[in-house]
Structure formats: structure tokens, C-alpha cells
Amino acid sequence: MGPQSISTILFSRLLQGILVVFVVISVVFLVSRLARNPVEYLTTDETTQEEKELLKEQLGLSGPIGIQYVKFLWNAVQLDLGNSFISARPALSEVSSRASKTLQLGAAALIFSLALGVPLGVIAALRRATPTDWAARFLAVLGQAIPNFWLGLILIFFFAVQLDLMPTGGSGGIEHLVLPTITLGLLASAVSMRLTRSGMIDVMGTDFVRTARAKGLRESTIIWRHALRHALLPVATILGIQVGYMIAGTVIVEQVFAWPGIGRLMLHTILVGDFPVMIAGILVISTSIVVANILVDLSYPIIDPRIRAGTR
């Protein structure tokens, strides 16, 4: 296969991404229509049949499912996902008003995971088969094994209840962000650490590192500028999947820490049957996962110059 230009790749990835998001919201729409009639959530026993019919009409729930689906798609293309059944505000703005909170938490967790995982992985690789290495690897296994909802509660128990250092939940200053960030980012940092470690071990044995040493480069330059860049490729590859896991993780972490983001909103709306907001939320979430994966694909050439030259 010859070298492809960035724009060709970007175009085909975007097209695939749109298809994926389309399928996701179609599935969610159809499954949600199998649910108990949402009108039942919103009315009491005293509501008359006429009023119920009127409500159904207003909410776009009347008529055959096929027609409803086509109408839904037609409106969705224009970014109109209907109004919240509860607050009557547009569903999409209901979700986007929460987005910044989730974005804050997600970004903090991502940065935390890389800032902890990558240096730890490098150190473990350089001190391979020493107690440092074993400790780092054991920490990684532990980080992968701890259920995040339990970790969150334990952190609250020690740091918020016993020591009173941090707030137990809610959002506000930077101190509100600390415990949720650790809870959400620990798993990802364990994965990054393991990938960085094995990548570094591979690359430190290669010819180009030997050449760099022979040239008389300082060891720290070799490690952090040349070798690490090579070792980061698998870390970057898995980043797209990590973002997906993290977004799913926010549903749990936001619930544990009463963090007012999309995850908590989703849990609430789904339980009360507020389907427009739910679909809007899933649309936003799956779009961001798709975009994250496209960005990861586009970042390969920056990390690995060989891809830029089209040799892979």
C-alpha cells in the first residue's frame, strides 16, 4: 500500500465515525422505544386518555415506530433531539451544560494517568528485575484489580471522613477534583505503566539506542528523547480505548463523588425515563469516543516519524 495523505485517511475515518455514531443512536432509539411508555412516567392515574394522547403527540411518541424513527433522524441531523420530558429544555443543551464538568474530570484523569504511568514505566524498565521494578509492577496489577467504585468509597472514607483533608463530593475548587481524578485515572495509569515498561525494554535493546550511545549522547537524552518516543506508540494506540473506558468510568465515579457531569445526568435520566436527554447524552458520548480514536490515529505520525514517511 502506497503512502496515503493525511486528508484521505481523515476523510475515510470521519465517514466511518459518522456511520458508527448513526448506528449507535439508532440502536439506542429503537431499544428505548421498547420501554414502558414514557407517558406513564409523566402522568398520574387521574390523567384522562385524551390528555395522554395529546401528550404523546407533543412528545413525538404517536404513530408507527418507523415514522417516529424517520422523524427522529430528520430532526437529529439538524441537531434537534427533542426536549427533555422533565425540564422541557432542549435535550442537547441539557447535556452540554454538564459536559464541561465531565471534560474537566476526564482530562484531569487522563493527565494523571500519563503523568504517573509513563515515568513509572520508564523507571521500572531501566531498573528491570530489581525491587523497584517488582514494586511498580505489583502496583500496576493492583491498580488493574481494584474496583473503581470501591476505591472511590475507600478514598472518601480515609481522606474525607477520617482525615478531613478533602471534600466528600460535589464540585467546586481544585480540592474537589483530587479524589475523583485518582479514582478514575488509576486503572489507566496501570495500563500505561505496563505498556511503557515493555516498550522501553524492547527499545533499549535495539540498534538505534546502541548507535545513540556510541555517538556519545547523554543517557538521559537517549532515554527521554529517543527511546521513550518509540516506547510511547503502544501507549498512544491504547489511548483511544482508554478514553472509552474513562467515559464509561465517569458514570460510576460521578455517582460516587456526586460530581455533576454527564455520567450522573445519564444515570438519573435513564432511571426516570427521560429518553430525549438520554439519547442526546449517548450521542455526545459516542461522538467523543469516535473523535478521540480519530485523534489517536492522527497522532501516530507525530510520535513516529516513520509513519509520516509512509513506510508503514
Added chain:
Amino acid sequence: MAARAVAAAPGSLLRGVRLGGSWQQAVLLAPAIIILLAFLVAGVFADLLSAYDPEQIVLQERLIPPAFQAEGSWAHPLGTDNLGRDILSRVMYGARVSLLVVVTCIPASALIGTFCGLLAGWRLGWWDRFLMRIVDVQLALPAILFALLISVVFGASLLNVILIIIIFSWSGYARLVRADVLSLREQEFVVAARASGASDRRILFRHVLPNIVNTIVIMATLDVPSVILIEAALSFLNIGVAPGTPSWGAMISEGRNFMTIAWWPIWMPGIAILLVSLTGNLFGDWLRDTLDPRLRNVR
């Protein structure tokens, strides 16, 4: 995506094959096997081993601390929860729920995933594109959100949890098997089998599959802790097992409201999850290093 992770790991094929893993792993392996056995026994024989009915409420015996604390008693070695239910019994029945999820979800998703991976990697073309797009869709729709939706539409139940986990975990096997088939199909022994007129079925089952079995076994082992964690997380959010069922996640969710006055209702099931998932991971890592060091970068 995982396939790319393997391909992108430079030089991973060159690493020497070491049998048996390192001695550090061996040291950790013995306790790991003991814990896994304890988990198995507790799950299978929960009804014989537990002294109490896990769902029996005794309000007079609320929040009794575990036996090693001053106010505790050996009648309830791990204490009781906010409704006076015996925590040890509930932890054992919780092991049964986790075990049930493991023995149903993992074989099912491994079978479906292997079949689809073989199909995609061998037939290529339309099948391959179709199956890989389904995988993309799954990656873009977090299992937890889908589980939320399902629990509202069809209600919370163990069966739904199992189905959701299967729906979301077969694709991991499919991607891995597909990647292996793609590299195996160009190997000389496969090309030779084709040239000698062997049927697709014969090639796949006699030549390709035996070369992939290790990969599948390793992936299945590493899936044990993740499947247990998913079930626990869903039950924690009250969208997993039906209310009242003694599941580790549900126990933590209930104990959460009392965690400032009683630590044991959330610690006991939490430690159970942690131990099983920790040992499952250690065991899986050891198996991988023993059977197939090449896979070390998959997770």
C-alpha cells in the same frame, strides 16, 4: 484496535520465549491459586458452608462488628450489615453470583468471538468489514450505558447482566483471533494445506485453530477479573442483579450509606472482589508469560 497494539509493539516478536515466567511470579502464584480455589469452593458450596440464610433480616443484630473487634462475636465472623444479615454468608453467596457470571459469559463470548474472528480473518471482504464495523460500534457505546438502558427497559436481573456482558466482550476475542488468522493465512503450512485442496473447515480447525488456542485461553483467563468487575459495578449502580440478591457490588452499594458508622459492610465484599480480581490477573499474566510471551502488550 488491539490488533494494532500488537503490530505496533516494536520487536515484540524477537523477545525470547521464557518458560514458566519469573520466580517472583511463582512466589505470588501459590497464594493466588489458594485464593482462587477458595473462591471456587465458596461459590459452589455456598449453601453448605454458610451458617445463615444470606437474605434473612434480623433487625436486633444490626451492624455487629467482625469477630476480631472487641464488640464482635464469632457467631458472625465478618459481622452483620445494616439489616442484621450475616456478611460472611453474603460474601459466599456473592462468590456464587460472580462465579455464575464467569462460567456463562466467558465461554459464550469466547465461542462467539472466535467464530467471528475466524470468519472475518479467513473470508475477509464483506464479512470482515461488516464484523469490524460492529466492533467499532461497540467501542463507541460504553457497556455501562447500554446496561443502564437495558435495565430500565427490561428490568434488572442476573440474566440481563450476563447477556450484556456477552454482547460486549465477544468482540475482544474476535479482534484477537482475526489478527492471528490474518498472519497465519500467509504462513507456508496454511498455503500448502490450501494448495493440497483441503477444505476451509479442515484448514481452520486442523491448522489454524490449534495455533490460536493459547491466545484464546490467555484472553479468557484475563477476562475473569474484568467480567467480575463489570458485574460488581453494574450491581453497585443498582442496574445489575435484582434488588436483595447478595452480590458483592450490591453489598457495597448498600453498605455505602453506613460507611461513616460501620466500615465492614463495604470492606468485606470489596476485599473479596479485590482478592479475586488480583489473583485472576496474576494467574492470567503468568499463563501469558508461560504460553505466549508475544502477547504481553495486548493489555
